[in-house]
Amino acid sequence: MNDQKGILAVISGFSGAGKGTLVKELLTRHEQEYCLSISATTRIPREGEVDGQHYFFLDKSVFEQRIQEERFLEHACYVDNYYGTPKDFVFNKLSQGISVILEIEMQGALKVKERYPETVLIFVTPPTAEELEARLRGRGTETEEVILSRLSRASEEVTYMDKYDYIVLNENGKVVECAEDIHQIIEAEKRKAVYGGELVEQLTEGLAAYKKGE
Amino acid sequence: MNDQKGILAVISGFSGAGKGTLVKELLTRHEQEYCLSISATTRIPREGEVDGQHYFFLDKSVFEQRIQEERFLEHACYVDNYYGTPKDFVFNKLSQGISVILEIEMQGALKVKERYPETVLIFVTPPTAEELEARLRGRGTETEEVILSRLSRASEEVTYMDKYDYIVLNENGKVVECAEDIHQIIEAEKRKAVYGGELVEQLTEGLAAYKKGE
Numbered sequence: 001m002n003d004q005k006g007i008l009a010v011i012s013g014f015s016g017a018g019k020g021t022l023v024k025e026l027l028t029r030h031e032q033e034y035c036l037s038i039s040a041t042t043r044i045p046r047e048g049e050v051d052g053q054h055y056f057f058l059d060k061s062v063f064e065q066r067i068q069e070e071r072f073l074e075h076a077c078y079v080d081n082y083y084g085t086p087k088d089f090v091f092n093k094l095s096q097g098i099s100v101i102l103e104i105e106m107q108g109a110l111k112v113k114e115r116y117p118e119t120v121l122i123f124v125t126p127p128t129a130e131e132l133e134a135r136l137r138g139r140g141t142e143t144e145e146v147i148l149s150r151l152s153r154a155s156e157e158v159t160y161m162d163k164y165d166y167i168v169l170n171e172n173g174k175v176v177e178c179a180e181d182i183h184q185i186i187e188a189e190k191r192k193a194v195y196g197g198e199l200v201e202q203l204t205e206g207l208a209a210y211k212k213g214e
Numbered sequence: 215m216n217d218q219k220g221i222l223a224v225i226s227g228f229s230g231a232g233k234g235t236l237v238k239e240l241l242t243r244h245e246q247e248y249c250l251s252i253s254a255t256t257r258i259p260r261e262g263e264v265d266g267q268h269y270f271f272l273d274k275s276v277f278e279q280r281i282q283e284e285r286f287l288e289h290a291c292y293v294d295n296y297y298g299t300p301k302d303f304v305f306n307k308l309s310q311g312i313s314v315i316l317e318i319e320m321q322g323a324l325k326v327k328e329r330y331p332e333t334v335l336i337f338v339t340p341p342t343a344e345e346l347e348a349r350l351r352g353r354g355t356e357t358e359e360v361i362l363s364r365l366s367r368a369s370e371e372v373t374y375m376d377k378y379d380y381i382v383l384n385e386n387g388k389v390v391e392c393a394e395d396i397h398q399i400i401e402a403e404k405r406k407a408v409y410g411g412e413l414v415e416q417l418t419e420g421l422a423a424y425k426k427g428e
Contacts, residue, residue: 123407125413125417127413128416128417128420129416129417129419129420129421130420132421148424151421151424152424152425152426154421154424155418155421155422155424155425156425158414158417158418158421159418161407161410161414161417162407162408162410162411162414163407164407165406165407166402166405166406166407167405167406167407167410167413167414168405169413181401181405184398184401184402185402185405187395187398187402188380188398188399188401188402188403189402191380191381191382191395191399192379192380192381193337193375193376193377193378193379193380193381194376196375196376196381197376199339199341199381199383200372200375200376200381202342202343203339203342203343203372203375204369204372204373205343206342206343206344207343207346207365207368207369207372208369210362210365210366210368210369211366211369211370212366
């Protein structure tokens, strides 16, 4: 069971919930065990963005061909650009025993879960709506309009929270604890009986000789 | 979410797998967080057994009355004596936020899971059949007949392993690690979205004011 496949985990959360910081903490603390999925996109690379590190930058025709070939776990189109999660990258890492973190929005998350029910959906949230608003305002970098539109979006996203497998509280100043909570969930998931097929088979074979009447 | 209910966990395993030692280790390491369920029985107390500590000793008529009143999570009859898991005790502890460990055999475990699907079924096993046999023989206290009958029983029980939620390896000399694996599973279970109802409700209320058009 210890040399088993990695776990595919989606981490979602309200904009402003501190998801990015949290994922970075998780990857730093357990860098041998996790990697972040790299998205493919058809948009133009921004200054400093490296192909294969920040994104896989693809031509539109190549992206569309790969959609045809079902080479994405999920994909979507925003503002005339495609974004998608390449299967190859994810499945390669998983087969090496590395768990893959997807940081995608809710609709993508639910699509991935539908196709790969073993995907673990984790929703990260501040403990209260007030706290979410305080964090958004605390940044001091957003206009009132942006803050209100994020809160409005959160008010819709909250209705999907129960579609997630786990809810993790991201309390103020507890980013380490929260990252460890996520790690704990993924470690527990690895022990799900559904992954124990090989072990059960070996035990069954090993015990067969002791079956009554044999 | 931190003052939530405890988790009801069943720990099963082959006779000789070291389950008892393991449960003791878990309860010692986290004594505020767990308690062991106390069974009720109609059998006569043995020397040194204390009512309400080792068992709840009940008259047969009382036990049968409580079966009628559905006051057991599960019950069974062995060698003319009843054994059962009293609901009151378990639900009291759970409501105090204490997780309850049931150490019952497979059929009882599956019955409890059927009635209370939120029950967490954990199967503890040595890594191989050879290791199980070595442990049974290593005790040096059992006759060959008893050892073979336990291995025969294990060969039947192995076919139910996939009904469990989790499989935990109990490797030689790693009782602490194994107890912590179980603790990790139960901590992860507490974050299941299914327990997040109250939190989601509060967030929904708190965010309602930001819904578009309101």
